[in-house]
Amino acid sequence: xxxxxxxxxxxxxxxxxxxxxxxxxxxxxxxxxxxxxxxxxxxxxxxxxxxxxxxxxxxxxxxxxxxxxxxxxxxxxxxxxxxxxxxxxxxxxxxxxxxxxxxxxxxxxxxx
Amino acid sequence: xxxxxxxxxxxxxxxxxxxxxxxxxxxxxxxxxxxxxxxxxxxxxxxxxxxxxxxxxxxxxxxxxxxxxxxxxxxxxxxxxxxxxxxxxxxxxxxxxxxxxxxxxxxxxxxxxxx
Numbered sequence: 001x002x003x004x005x006x007x008x009x010x011x012x013x014x015x016x017x018x019x020x021x022x023x024x025x026x027x028x029x030x031x032x033x034x035x036x037x038x039x040x041x042x043x044x045x046x047x048x049x050x051x052x053x054x055x056x057x058x059x060x061x062x063x064x065x066x067x068x069x070x071x072x073x074x075x076x077x078x079x080x081x082x083x084x085x086x087x088x089x090x091x092x093x094x095x096x097x098x099x100x101x102x103x104x105x106x107x108x109x110x111x112x
Numbered sequence: 113x114x115x116x117x118x119x120x121x122x123x124x125x126x127x128x129x130x131x132x133x134x135x136x137x138x139x140x141x142x143x144x145x146x147x148x149x150x151x152x153x154x155x156x157x158x159x160x161x162x163x164x165x166x167x168x169x170x171x172x173x174x175x176x177x178x179x180x181x182x183x184x185x186x187x188x189x190x191x192x193x194x195x196x197x198x199x200x201x202x203x204x205x206x207x208x209x210x211x212x213x214x215x216x217x218x219x220x221x222x223x224x225x226x227x
Contacts, residue, residue, distance in 0.1 A: 033216070040203060042118075042220035043156075088155060090216075099146060100207065100216050105155040 003027075004091055004103035012109045013079050021074045021106045023089035029069045033090040033100065043088065046074070076108075084110045114140050116208050118219025125196055125226055133191045133222045135206030141186035142208035146216070147179070150203040162189050196226040 003026040013019050023032070031050050035043040047056045049065035049072060056063050060077045076083055089103040115138040125131050135145060144163050148156040162168040162183035170176050178200075180192040189208075193200050205221040 035218075040221070040223060042205060043207075043218040045215065045217070048215055092216075098144075098209070099158060099161050100209075101158050102148075102156045107153075 004089055004101065006087075006089055006103040006106050008106060009104065010107040010109075012111060014111050015080060016078050019076050019079055019108070021087050021089075021108075023072045023074070023103050025070045025091060027070070029065070029072070029091045031092045031098075032065050032069075032072045033092075034063050034072070034074050035088045035090060037086040037088060039086065046087075079108075079110045081110045081112065084108055114208070114210065114217040116142075116206065116217045116219045118206050118222055120222060121220060122223040123225070125224070127197055127226055128195055130192055130194045131196055131224060133193075133204055133206075133224075135189045135191070135208070135219050137187045137208045137210075137217070140208075140210050142189075142210055143186065144209045145183055145189035146207040146209070147181060147189075147191050148205045148207065150205060150221075156205065159191075193224065196224070198226045200224065201226045 005024045007022050033048050034046040037043050047063040052067040052069045054065045062075045065072045087106045090100045092098045092100045117136045119134050146161050147159045149159050150156050158171050159174045160168045160170045160181050162181050164183050164186045168181035183189040203221050203223050206219040207216045209216050
């Protein structure tokens with residue numbers, strides 16, 4: 001199985017501050033997905049990265065996948081209370097046995 | 113966009129009874145569906161993968177007879193927790209994929225409480 005480690009496990013930031021969440025794999029990633037979850041609710045898709053060196057942005061969130069495809073980062077600029085939640089990175093393997101497994105998760109709190 | 117509907121959103125059952133959770137893809141045909149379990153303050157743990165018309169593939173450590181998965185059509189997968197016990201209480205969430213590389217869509221989850 002593919003081990004995905006996220007850091008930090010939890011994060012408290014003041015509104016307006018920037019933050020970065022990291023996701024590291026013990027194996028080369030093929031598809032890397034970032035999701036956000038409110039506790040006890042479903043997952044909200046944020047971004048999918050597939051190519052080494054790829055970078056995507058949506059509103060104030062930017063995700064990157066390194067060239068070796070073993071590490072991804074999620075960066076939030078000028079955080080807002082609406083960014084609070086659990087951020088999960090997930091990875092799958094290309095091919096017929098594709099399935100999505102998740103990292104350990106990062107709990108983000110944004111204070112006023 | 114692709115929508116996955118999961119029902120019920122919460123359920124309370126007595127110990128020893130069985131509970132069925134449904135996962136439906138509303139506007140696409142899901143070739144593969146996945147079932148996850150999430151404990152409080154933890155990440156999602158993949159339980160099993162199901163393909164329409166074939167037996168589900170369970171992850172190591174997941175009891176096949178306890179968690180019955182049926183994927184009878186391209187739009188419906190069900191998870192039945194049989195003879196539920198308090199330790200089965202958890203948040204269960206399904207996901208559907210319409211093909212490799214096309215991403216995954218998640219249901220809203222089901223909170224199961226066994227009393």
